[in-house]
Amino acid sequence: xxxxxxxxxxxxxxxxxxxxxxxxxxxxxxxxxxxxxxxxxxxxxxxxxxxxxxxxxxxxxxxxxxxxxxxxxxxxxxxxxxxxxxxxxxxxxxxxxxxxxxxxxxxxxxxxxxxxxxxxxxxxxxxxxxxxxxxxxxxxxxxxxxxxxxxxxxxxxxxxxxxxxxxxxxxxxxxxxxxxxxxxxxxxxxxxxxxxxxxxxxxxxxxxxxxxxxxxxxxxxxxxxxxxxxxxxxxxxxxxxxxxxxxxxxxxxxxxxxxxxxxxxxxxxxxxxxxxxxxxxxxxxxxxxxxxxxxxxxxxxxxxxxxxxxxxxxxxxxxxxxxxxxxxxxxxxxxxxxxxxxxxxxxxxxxxxxxxxxxxxxxxxxxxxxxxxxxxxxxxxxxxxxxxxxxxxxxxxxxxxxxxxxxxxxxxxxxxxxxxxxxxxxxxxxxxxxxxxxxxxxxxxxxxxxxxxxxxxxxxxxxxxxxxxxxxxxxxxxxxxxxxxxxxxxxxxxxxxxxxxxxxxxxxxxxxxxxxxxxxxxxxxxxxxxxxxxxxxxxxxxxxxxxxxxxxxxxxxxxxxxxxxxxxxxxxxxxxxxxxxxxxxxxxxxxxxxxxxxxxxxxxxxxxxxxxxxxxxxxxxxxxxxxxxxxxxxxxxxxxxxxxxxxxxxxxxxxxxxxxxxxxxxxxxxxxxxxxxxxxxxxxxxxxxxxxxxxxxxxxxxxxxxxxxxxxxxxxxxxxxxxxxxxxxxxxxxxxxxxxxxxxxxxxxxx
Amino acid sequence: xxxxxxxxxxxxxxxxxxxxxxxxxxxxxxxxxxxxxxxxxxxxxxxxxxxxxxxxxxxxxxxxxxxxxxxxxxxxxxxxxxxxxxxxxxxxxxxxxxxxxxxxxxxxxxxxxxxxxxxxxxxxxxxxxxxxxxxxxxxxxxxxxxxxxxxxxxxxxx
Ligand code: SF4
Ligand code: FES
Ligand code: FES
Numbered sequence: 001x002x003x004x005x006x007x008x009x010x011x012x013x014x015x016x017x018x019x020x021x022x023x024x025x026x027x028x029x030x031x032x033x034x035x036x037x038x039x040x041x042x043x044x045x046x047x048x049x050x051x052x053x054x055x056x057x058x059x060x061x062x063x064x065x066x067x068x069x070x071x072x073x074x075x076x077x078x079x080x081x082x083x084x085x086x087x088x089x090x091x092x093x094x095x096x097x098x099x100x101x102x103x104x105x106x107x108x109x110x111x112x113x114x115x116x117x118x119x120x121x122x123x124x125x126x127x128x129x130x131x132x133x134x135x136x137x138x139x140x141x142x143x144x145x146x147x148x149x150x151x152x153x154x155x156x157x158x159x160x161x162x163x164x165x166x167x168x169x170x171x172x173x174x175x176x177x178x179x180x181x182x183x184x185x186x187x188x189x190x191x192x193x194x195x196x197x198x199x200x201x202x203x204x205x206x207x208x209x210x211x212x213x214x215x216x217x218x219x220x221x222x223x224x225x226x227x228x229x230x231x232x233x234x235x236x237x238x239x240x241x242x243x244x245x246x247x248x249x250x251x252x253x254x255x256x257x258x259x260x261x262x263x264x265x266x267x268x269x270x271x272x273x274x275x276x277x278x279x280x281x282x283x284x285x286x287x288x289x290x291x292x293x294x295x296x297x298x299x300x301x302x303x304x305x306x307x308x309x310x311x312x313x314x315x316x317x318x319x320x321x322x323x324x325x326x327x328x329x330x331x332x333x334x335x336x337x338x339x340x341x342x343x344x345x346x347x348x349x350x351x352x353x354x355x356x357x358x359x360x361x362x363x364x365x366x367x368x369x370x371x372x373x374x375x376x377x378x379x380x381x382x383x384x385x386x387x388x389x390x391x392x393x394x395x396x397x398x399x400x401x402x403x404x405x406x407x408x409x410x411x412x413x414x415x416x417x418x419x420x421x422x423x424x425x426x427x428x429x430x431x432x433x434x435x436x437x438x439x440x441x442x443x444x445x446x447x448x449x450x451x452x453x454x455x456x457x458x459x460x461x462x463x464x465x466x467x468x469x470x471x472x473x474x475x476x477x478x479x480x481x482x483x484x485x486x487x488x489x490x491x492x493x494x495x496x497x498x499x500x501x502x503x504x505x506x507x508x509x510x511x512x513x514x515x516x517x518x519x520x521x522x523x524x525x526x527x528x529x530x531x532x533x534x535x536x537x538x539x540x541x542x543x544x545x546x547x548x549x550x551x552x553x554x555x556x557x558x559x560x561x562x563x564x565x566x567x568x569x570x571x572x573x574x575x576x577x578x579x580x581x582x583x584x585x586x587x588x589x590x591x592x593x594x595x596x597x598x599x600x601x602x603x604x605x606x607x608x609x610x611x612x613x614x615x616x617x618x619x620x621x622x623x624x625x626x627x628x629x630x631x632x633x634x635x636x637x638x639x640x641x642x643x644x645x646x647x648x649x650x651x652x653x654x655x656x657x658x659x660x661x662x663x664x665x666x667x668x669x670x671x672x673x674x675x676x677x678x679x680x681x682x683x684x685x686x687x688x689x690x691x692x693x694x695x696x697x698x699x700x701x702x703x704x705x706x707x708x709x710x711x712x713x714x715x716x717x718x719x720x721x722x723x724x725x726x727x728x729x730x731x732x733x734x735x736x737x738x739x740x741x742x743x744x745x746x747x748x749x750x751x
Numbered sequence: 752x753x754x755x756x757x758x759x760x761x762x763x764x765x766x767x768x769x770x771x772x773x774x775x776x777x778x779x780x781x782x783x784x785x786x787x788x789x790x791x792x793x794x795x796x797x798x799x800x801x802x803x804x805x806x807x808x809x810x811x812x813x814x815x816x817x818x819x820x821x822x823x824x825x826x827x828x829x830x831x832x833x834x835x836x837x838x839x840x841x842x843x844x845x846x847x848x849x850x851x852x853x854x855x856x857x858x859x860x861x862x863x864x865x866x867x868x869x870x871x872x873x874x875x876x877x878x879x880x881x882x883x884x885x886x887x888x889x890x891x892x893x894x895x896x897x898x899x900x901x902x903x904x905x906x907x908x909x
Contacts, residue, residue, distance in 0.1 A: 159808070168810035170817040172875075181810035182795055 004070035009077055021063040021074065022050060032076055033085055033114045035092075035199045036151040037064035040256060041160055047092070047151050049114065051084035052076045060084040082118075089118040095130040095174075096200070097146050104142070105201030108214040111149060132177055138185035139692045140192060140264060142209050148178050148202035154194040161257065162188040163381075163392050163412025178202070187697045189385045189680065192263040196247055196256075207267055207692045208244045217243055220611035223598050224262035225322055225591055226684060227508050229364065229386040230600035231258045235266065235592045235611035242266040242592050242612055252365050252602065259385040261681055261693060266592060268689030269615075275574040275587040276616035286579065291617065298568045298584040299631050305566040306538040307632075312339035316531040319519060319542035320549060321345050321509040322684045323621070324596025325605060326642055328510070328517035329649040330625040331542060337634045341525030345514040346507070347549045347556075352527040354485035354661050356478070358492055362471055362501035363602050368393035370501070372467035374460060375403040376425060376491070378475020379741075381412055382680035382698060384505050387473075387601075388412070400463055404428060406477060406675050407705060407739045408732040418456055419734040422673050426483040426665050429490040431457025432464070436497045439465055447663050470500030477675050479506045480551065486663040503601070509684060512599040518655040532559045538566040542621060543588065545685055547577055547745035548678065557581065570621050573685050588621040589614035591686055595642045596622065603654075607646060672710065672736050674723070679743040694743065703728040704740045754800055758784045762804065775807040778815050782822055791831075792823045820874040828863040828870040830908050833887040836873045839880035848884055849873065851898045855905065869908060 001016035008030055015024045020043070025032045035047040043065050051060040055073040060080060068074075075081050093115060100106045132145035152169065155178065159165035166180050166188060180186055186194075194203050217236040222245075224231040232248035245266050247258040278294030279286050289297070306315040317335045319328060323345070332343050346352060362370075367390035380388040388411075395401050395413040403409070404425055408417040420428065431453030437444045439461075453461070464470050472491050478484050488504075495502045514520070521527050526534060532555045539560060550556040560567055560581035569582040572590040579585070588594075593614040597607040614620065622642055629637035639645050681699035682688050693699045704722040711717060711729045713736070720727045725742050733739055754762070761784050765777035781801045786793045793816055802812035816822045820833060834852065836845050849860065852871060856864050863870040879885045882894025893904055 159811075165808035165810055168808075168814045170810075170813055172818045181808075181813045182799070 004068070006068050006070070006072040006074065008074045015068050017069060018067045021052065021061075021066045021068055024068065025063060025076065030076055032063045033089075033118060034064060035110060035114075035149060036153060038153050038156075038197055041153060041156045041197070044152050044156060047149065048088045049085065049092070051081060051088060053078055053080040053084075086118050086120070089115060090120060090124070092149055093119060093123065094125045095146075096149065097129065099147070102210075103144070103147065103201035104204040104209060104211075105147075105198075106213060109201060110199035130174055135179050136185065137180055138187070138191070138206075138697065139695045140206055140260060141186060141195060142204045142206040143179075143202060144204070145177060145179065145202055147200045149200055150176055150178065151199060152178070153197040153199065154178065154203060157194055157197050158188065161193070161389065162190045163389075164188055166191075167194070185697070189260055189382055189698060190257060190389070192260045193247065193257050205244055205263075207264060211243055212238050220592075221248065221608065222592060222611055223606045223608045224258065224265075225324075225509055225598050226261050226265060226687060227259075227384060227386065228360075228505060228512065228601040229253060229384070230598045230604070230606050231262050231386060232606075233258050233262060237592075237612050240612050240615075242269055252363070252604075253600065253606075254386055257386070257389065260696070260698075261385075261687060264693045265686050265690045267691055267693070268686040269590055269592065271573065271689035271691075273573045273575060273689060274590075274615060274618070275571050275585055276618060277587060278617060279585040281583045286585075291619075294584055294586060295627060295631055298586070299628070301566040301583055302538055302540070302568065305564075306340075307338055311537055313342070314535065314537040315340045315540065316342040316526070316536050316538070317344075317540045317542075318347065318528060318531070318544055319345050319514070320347070320544055320684065321507060321511045321514060322591070322686070323510060323514070323542055324594060325510060325513035325517050325599055325649060326596040326645045327542060327594075327621045327625065328514045328519035329652075330622055330629070330637075330645060331540070332517060332519045333636070334625055334629045334632070334634060335540070337629070337636070338632060341521055342531050343519055343521055343525055344528040344531070345511065345519050347528055347544070348479065348551045349528070350480040350551050351482070351484065352529050355657070356474070356484050356488040356504070356506050357657065358474055358488040358502055358504040358506070360502060360504045360601050362503055364390060364600075366501075367391055367471065367503070368397070370394050370467075370469045370471045371399045372463050372470040372500075373399055373401040373473065374464065374470065375401065375405070375415075375473045376429075376475060376487070377405060377422070377477030377481070377675075378403075378473060378505060379405070379407075379409040379477075379677070380473070380475065380505075381410065383476055383508075383677075385680075387503070387505065391473075400467075402460060402463060406673070406734050406737045407730075419732065420456075421734045421737050422477070422481050422675060423483070423669055425478070425481065426487050426490070427451065428454065428457050428460070429487060429494065430663075430665055432461040433490050433494050433497070435461035436465060436494060440497055442497075445663070447665055451665075464494060464498040464500065467498070467500070470495070470498055471503055472500060473503045473505060475505055476508070476677065480675075482669065483665065485661050486665065489661065489663055505601075510598045512601070512603065512654070513597065513605075515654045515656070516599055516605070516652055517649055518652065520655055520657070522655075532556055536562075536565055539568070541567065541569045541571075541582075543571055543685060544569070545573070545575070545578065545688075546581075548682070548685075548688065553745070570624055572618070573689060586624055587614070587616070587618035588624060589618050593618070594620035594622065596620075597646055605646075605650065672714065672738060674738045674740060676723075676740045676742065679741050682743045699743060701741050702726060702743050704738050704742075705730045705733045706738045707731045707733045707735060710736055710738065754785055754804060755788055758788055759804070766805075775805045775811070778802075778805055778807065778812055779819070781805060782812065782816050786822060791827050792825065794824075820872060825861070826863060828868050830869050830888055832869060832871045832905075833874040833877070834860070834871060835875070835877050835879070835883070835885055835887075837876035837880075839876070839883040840885060843883040845884040848896055848898065848901060852901055852905070855902065869905070 034050045045065040050063040053075040219234045222235045231254035232250040236244045277288045280297040392413040402416045430448045434448045546556040567582045570586045570588045592611045595609045679701040681693040704725040705728045762781045765780040766774045769776040799809045802809040885894040
């Protein structure tokens with residue numbers, strides 16, 4: 001676009017021809033009032049608040065939709081502009097209720113702010129005002145539609161960003177109502193952003209209803225830790241409690257959106273199951289004690305069971321992948337210092353002998369520029385909402401998206417779904433690799449020489465070969481595929497052959513942080529599954545809930561519950577099972593209560609400070625670990641603050657296991673294949689305790705989907721249960737496969 | 752909610768008139784056709800069925816279906832009187848005439864007479880301002896209305 005100069009309020013301003021006026025005034029810091037315009041949404045020009053005067057144009061023009069041209073002279077403040085803006089304001093206020101004193105938006109309401117400047121103090125409108133009955137659209141968003149000014153931001157957010165148009169304008173004129181169709185409510189995994197975009201108090205946070213005024217709260221920069229994105233957000237706090245979470249801006253990470261799971265998980269912090277006081281188990285009875293007593297007890301137990309008797313190899317250290325990088329680092333440093341190499345965060349992997357190795361080598365912001373996407377084993381919308389949002393942009397811009405999934409999941413963009421059984425994936429990829437290697441005139445390795453590429457393989461290979469910027473996304477459903485490691489290697493090879501990128505989302509939360517912190521067994525140590533079957537004498541656990549976290553949940557509980565095994569649990573929540581196998585319970589700070597960092601898929605180590613203090617006696621785990629190390633009289637733990645820990649670990653290189661394994665294409669297994677996933681709102685402890693999320697549609701998901709033939713083979717029908725989960729018969733599932741998405745614990749028979 | 756094959760065929764002929772991928776442009780005609788074969792009424796299920804057929808969000812079809820007065824969302828009578836109450840008709844006494852009609856039939860606008868014969872709706876300008884006040888019964892316009900004229904016309908409805 002050609003550079004031009006225009007004049008705004010008498011000042012010369014540089015611009016590009018055709019740019020919209022409002023982007024220029026925003027850039028220059030010139031204030032133009034607006035309601036319907038939003039920088040990330042299409043321009044609807046429906047509120048008329050942004051009227052400005054342009055010389056030579058008889059009528060005032062809307063700044064949000066007017067493209068500029070060279071020499072344009074614009075007045076945003078002259079009498080004509082002001083008068084037009086005031087007139088529009090008067091119209092907008094005609095039907096707006098005067099309920100600011102009881103409106104949750106009060107104090108952060110765009111209408112209120114603009115009205116202060118442009119509104120009149122007396123209303124000339126004496127007729128009746130419009131009243132709209134509120135509709136219940138779910139547990140996350142509160143509606144007060146009488147306040148709606150019909151800006152349609154929420155409608156456009158749904159259709160343009162979230163990818164499912166759920167809100168719409170029904171009726172006409174004075175009867176126009178913004179509402180969802182049918183009584184189903186709002187189901188999008190990104191729905192909370194509508195609260196942020198709504199300029200008035202029509203859509204507000206339901207869990208936050210009638211809690212506080214925005215000015216009463218302090219706002220702390222923070223980072224979400226439920227996925228590999230690490231969305232930037234603000235935790236708003238009052239008297240030591242997180243009261244609300246709103247999205248932050250970071251173009252490289254989450255733009256300006258956050259997922260519902262990041263927005264509403266804070267509710268779990270106040271759950272009644274929080275572990276608040278240190279406790280020790282004496283002769284089978286739990287006793288609440290002072291910190292020093294609990295720590296002494298823990299040290300003595302560890303000494304007796306593992307350390308003094310030179311049995312450090314019988315000690316195991318396991319941590320949840322939601323831990324901070326600093327927690328991972330300190331815990332492994334301490335364990336290694338005392339001679340324990342049994343360290344792992346990979347709890348939900350069946351086969352840790354050949355785990356998946358695949359680097360992610362594409363930045364989040366580049367995802368929207370790819371021209372071909374292959375998704376393998378992921379329900380991206382729910383599992384990785386922010387990544388899906390970027391890929392959806394790419395699709396809308398013309399990229400082709402193909403998916404190899406056990407079920408044709410409801411993606412919100414155009415996808416060529418191939419529903420395949422998990423045990424076909426390796427062969428399909430091998431076929432595609434063969435086609436690609438042939439095309440590149442390279443010799444095929446022995447394991448694929450006998451493969452006869454299927455039509456699907458040829459098709460996928462064709463797309464990959466014909467695209468310049470492909471990305472292959474490897475998803476969580478592959479993690480327990482019997483050929484997971486081979487699949488990952490073939491993905492890497494294919495990507496290399498076609499100059500494409502790879503995105504590994506097989507694990508979530510801060511798993512990259514764990515790798516930077518070397519929270520993994522190196523050559524001498526045992527991995528999780530080995531620890532569960534070995535003859536162990538003690539465990540140090542960081543925020544672990546075996547009934548949900550482990551793939552082998554039953555053997556985990558068994559291993560931890562053995563009489564002669566001493567278990568020290570640092571936990572943020574307590575429950576019967578944790579109390580049953582633990583010997584010491586040390587209450588730890590949860591998300592927002594601790595400082596540290598999270599490594600996202602861009603390999604950015606994003607630091608955050610605690611927004612609130614942990615409740616009662618709970619302490620940040622990094623401090624607990626440091627004191628632990630001091631009590632064990634270990635050297636090298638003289639940290640005065642978390643920054644020193646972060647500095648120390650910042651120099652670490654990511655730890656990688658040996659990469660190459662011999663690819664083997666296993667035989668098709670005769671058994672019915674089951675993929676078990678937690679519902680998107682049950683994937684970590686904080687989420688599982690967040691009440692509004694749990695009661696939302698996604699949180700309620702508890703189903704074992706299978707097709708008619710499979711159901712028949714298993715003699716099941718709708719209303720029955722499979723592994724304790726209600727059966728749903730759907731022909732979108734691959735033959736002889738079951739896809740379980742459950743909000744229940746996994747001890748219901750997954751093993 | 753199932754759309755009959757015949758209606759589908761008719762909808763398809765409308766879809767053909769638009770560029771490929773723009774099938775949702777046929778939504779108005781599709782709603783009209785589906786309404787016609789469903790007691791002259793569009794239930795939420797019917798709107799969703801149209802939306803599904805045209806591969807568009809249900810709410811987007813509902814926006815159209817609730818915008819125009821020619822779609823009915825409640826049971827209607829055999830005949831529908833669409834009384835214009837926009838500016839020209841209003842200035843020419845439409846409001847009083849609507850009240851007259853309501854009293855005569857013993858129903859409010861939006862309702863159906865007990866015998867199921869007539870329903871009354873208030874609608875926006877029907878483009879016949881020159882003959883204001885006016886109403887439309889089914890496909891027929893009646894202009895320059897007076898109370899007497901209304902009585903005659905309505906009494907003649909069977
Ligand atoms: S609910 Fe809010 S965002 Fe949606 S149209 Fe109304 S004012 Fe705009
Ligand atoms: S902001 Fe320009 S018309 Fe609404
Ligand atoms: S105003 Fe009644 S027909 Fe135009």
